[in-house]
Amino acid sequence: MDIFLYNSLTKQKEKFTPIEPSSIKMYVCGPTVYDEPHIGNARPVIVFDLLFRLLRHKYGNDKVNYVRNITDVDDKINKIALQKYPDLDINKAIGQITNKIETIYKDTAIKLGCLAPSKEPRATEHITEMINIIDSLIKNNKAYVSEGHVIFDINSYSNYGHLSNKSKEDLLAGARIEVATYKRDPLDFVLWKPSALNEPSWDSPWGRGRPGWHIECSAMSAKYLGKVFDIHGGGIDLAFPHHENEIAQSCSFNNNDKLASYFIHNGSLNIEGKKMSKSAGNVTLLTETLQSFHGSIVRLNMLRTHYRQPIDWTERSLEQTENVIRKWLSAEKDINTEFNEEVPTEVYESLFDDMNTPMAITHMHEYFNKQEYNKLYASLDFLGIDLKSFNDTLKKDKKIPQINEEAIQVLIEERNLARANKDYKKSDEIRNKLEIMGIRLKDMANGTAWEQIE
RNA sequence: GGCCACGUGGCCGAACGGUUAGGCGCGGGUCUGCAAAACCCUUUAAUCCGGUUCGACUCCGGACGUGGCCUCCA
Incomplete structure (x- = not known):
């Protein structure tokens, strides 16, 4: 059975053909660890965990290399560090925040039933690799130094805009921000920038400074997966500019035209019909949700919607999901634990078809109604929904x-x-x-x- | 303004060119002293306007609506 995935590069569903079946390579953009994870962060974590499980099932548990980075250098982190720990050394202050958030993030992922990725590299541990790429880009006239910054020259990369289906003209037309004086083209982006004393910094050929956004992913994906890998994942909002810029800089550095064979993007998440934003005050923190709803509920609720669809995250849908789980749980006593049922083929078929979890869940409802509880539980297990631990919490409640x-x-x-x-x-x-x-x-x-x- | 996605029954949410998805809820029933729980039964659809077709919720075009992205947000 083949896996089919919707590829953002080609805008269509395609059969998944790995570069090397004995070693599947997937890179997913992880969190910037500046604030507590919210429910929107959970979506890619869960979606790509499911893809990880599918790939492991098809190619073997030890054959899939899943890298999810931790971005621990970012101006938002600096800002919060200065606010929270004004008296502390900036690097220590940053460390306090990034370590704490990273721990919460990983702990939350476990509660959501996610397997640990093969590798979770931190950006700050790869500054040397970033500098090497930037240095090479300058030498090859793909980037230039200006007012202490190193800037990527998007006009040096002819395919710029392909992934997000945007032309340079379109992008310019929508520009909302004043163009920095050090940029030749308004769309050029920063690879390296100088740091003030109260900003984190590393030595570089261009003076003490810090990397811009995007370059960390190019550095880490190349280091752990190679120049070209199978799957690059993340939220749809990352398609532009993050993934677009990653492609531009990586392909320019590697002197090729492909970073990953498949770009997979999960859809956006709204809260009670509205975009989640701090200004609207409707940011739902995962730790809060998990206090009211078990991780299995959150996970199943997430998977009830196809990963590319926009999802409206509501209290009501969580309650409905809880009802379903409680119902399914009621069958537990009827499970024949002696006989370990295989996951039914039709469930695999659904999931292999661009991760059609709603279809798989429909089958699971059928199993419950037909009292084929072993099939139901095998499917739940495959989806990473752990009813056993849910049951334990119920008893505790x-x-x-x-x-x-x-x-x-x-x-x-x-x-x-x-x-x-x-x-x-x-x-x-x-x-x-x-x-x-x-x-x-x-x-x-x-x-x-x-x-x-x- | 540009690019993109979406618009299904009270709610959530799928598939499919022709055969009732499914769930939640509502309603009815069985059971119960009455409830609750459980079980059984039941109801409703495709934003609008054209086109293609023997036939469209499904394909194409348009309108309207919602949402996302357009430099640092997953």
Whole structure:
């Protein structure tokens, strides 16, 4: 069975043909670690984790090299470092922030059921590689030095704009920002810039400074995957300028016309119908979402929408997903653990077809309805949705600190005695009392159960 | 202004040129002292206007609407 993927380079779905089937190479743009991860960060993490799993399944677990970088040099980081730790040495202040955010990010990825990438390189550990690329670009007349900056000359790269389907004229027409004096062409971008004393800096042939955006990905992808690799992934908003610039500088450096065979982009994410932004005050932090909803819910909710579709992230859809998971979980006792069911072919077919997770999930609903629980659970397992850990949290949820379980049990027995005596007035009083305490009763065939009301 | 994506039933969300996706919710029922839970049944669609076609939600064109990107946001 072949994997088909929508390639942003060609704007169509294509059969995935690796450069080297014995070594699949995927690079995904990771986070800039300047602030706590939000729900929008989670989408590529989950989507490309699924692709990682698909590739591992097809080519072998040890045959897929998945690199996801950590960008720990960035002016946003500097800004926050100065704000938060004004008295600290700038490098120490930055380290405090980047280390903390990186830890939260990785911890969150685990909660979302994501496998660790093969390699998670940090930008600041690859400054030398960046300088080498920049130096070579200057020597080959692809970049120039101006007012202490090193600037990439986009007119030296004829294919500029291909990925994002933009012409230079179009880009200029929409320019919102005043052109820096040190640029020959408004679309030229910075490879290296000089640093002030309160900015992080490294020695370079062009003086003490720091790298611009984009170059870190060119340096790290080349180092860990080579000049040309199979898949480059990230959010659609990165197509321009980030990926476009990466292609321009990498191809100019490598003197070829291809950085990756396939560019895969996940769609954008809105919050309750609106773009998430700090100014709108609707940034949903992952750590907050994960307090109300288990990682499995967040993951399944994300995968209910096809990865290229825009997704409207709402509380309501999370609740619906939770309902589905709770329903599926109810089958757990009926699973035949002796017999390990294979993931059904049609689920693979759905996923291999440009990661059609909604179709796969439709099949999973069918398995539940047909009581083919082993198929359902095998599929969930493949999607990285861990119901087992979800179940553990449910049990934990029931241990309510303020409420004494024994006291509840006493009340239940009291009520059942009343019911046996057909004293329904009293039994309903007890039930109402428990309801107010946040406890809902369920009279089952084999006794009375209770659960916490949310 | 340019480029792009999307517009499906109360809500979420798919596939497909012709055969009811699925889920959630609503409603009805079974069960229960009554509830809850569980189970069963049920309902509704394709923004608008043209075109292609024997036949279009599905292909093409247009209008309208929503959203994204257009230099540092995944």
